[in-house]
Amino acid sequence: MTRALVNAPKTARPGEVIEIRAMIAHPMETGYRIGPNGAPIPRHIIRRLVCTYDGAEVFAADLYPAMSANPYIAFSMVATASGTIALAWTDDHGATQTATAEITVAG
Amino acid sequence: MPHHAPSRSPRLGRRGLLLGGAGGLLVLSLTVRAAARPTLQEAIRGFTGGAPVNDGRVRLEIPPLVENGNAVGVTVTVDSPMTADDHVRRIALFNEKNPQPDVAVFHLGPRSGRARVSTRIRLATSQTLAAVAELSDGSFWSSTGSVIVTLAACIEDLS
Numbered sequence: 001m002t003r004a005l006v007n008a009p010k011t012a013r014p015g016e017v018i019e020i021r022a023m024i025a026h027p028m029e030t031g032y033r034i035g036p037n038g039a040p041i042p043r044h045i046i047r048r049l050v051c052t053y054d055g056a057e058v059f060a061a062d063l064y065p066a067m068s069a070n071p072y073i074a075f076s077m078v079a080t081a082s083g084t085i086a087l088a089w090t091d092d093h094g095a096t097q098t099a100t101a102e103i104t105v106a107g
Numbered sequence: 108m109p110h111h112a113p114s115r116s117p118r119l120g121r122r123g124l125l126l127g128g129a130g131g132l133l134v135l136s137l138t139v140r141a142a143a144r145p146t147l148q149e150a151i152r153g154f155t156g157g158a159p160v161n162d163g164r165v166r167l168e169i170p171p172l173v174e175n176g177n178a179v180g181v182t183v184t185v186d187s188p189m190t191a192d193d194h195v196r197r198i199a200l201f202n203e204k205n206p207q208p209d210v211a212v213f214h215l216g217p218r219s220g221r222a223r224v225s226t227r228i229r230l231a232t233s234q235t236l237a238a239v240a241e242l243s244d245g246s247f248w249s250s251t252g253s254v255i256v257t258l259a260a261c262i263e264d265l266s
């Protein structure tokens with residue numbers, strides 16, 4: 001079971017640009033390494049991160065083996081409404097991990 | 108003179124064989140080169156679809172010297188108002204000497220508010236990195252940075 005973290009401010013004013021920091025525990029196996037038995041270790045990486053907030057996809061990322069293990073991505077968005085910031089990471093096996101953060105937007 | 112002919116023909120045959128072998132090696136080396144990773148410029152061209160790439164507007168922040176290539180902090184900032192009419196659509200990060208040129212592609216929009224992304228990447232050796240941004244008007248802007256890596260990623264053994 002992997003662990004995913006989202007860090008976002010708890011409150012924001014409408015229109016304020018906030019920073020979201022997302023991190024997930026994942027080996028990000030590149031597929032270029034050779035294992036102890038001499039065979040290449042199969043690739044297993046997070047391919048895509050999608051951030052959904054206030055009814056729309058506000059940020060997405062396509063990732064490649066050059067991303068570090070336990071990929072960390074920080075990005076920003078405009079606080080528009082109170083609600084849930086949802087992040088979803090999808091890996092090579094098709095498994096999706098999600099994490100959410102609640103934000104209260106009030107001016 | 109008739110006995111010269113049989114002695115010459117095997118020599119020619121051997122030379123022909125050598126030439127054929129050299130040709131075979133050439134073909135082999137060409138296929139090896141074709142299978143090698145695309146260059147940094149080819150990777151950028153693949154992202155832009157051949158559109159011209161301008162210098163500027165993009166700032167790539169990367170430490171000039173890193174000890175550990177397994178996690179190198181990178182921040183890309185693009186000078187853009189991020190409005191519905193004028194915003195950054197995508198930011199792509201490419202490397203020069205890893206086994207694969209792609210690092211990541213970030214998709215942004217007017218709701219991003221600010222065109223700034225930070226992440227941590229792997230570097231196999233000292234090399235150049237390039238950040239390319241696609242704006243909503245279809246133009247491409249880029250910036251490059253060089254890093255010296257003392258401990259490389261991707262080559263460690265599992266023991």
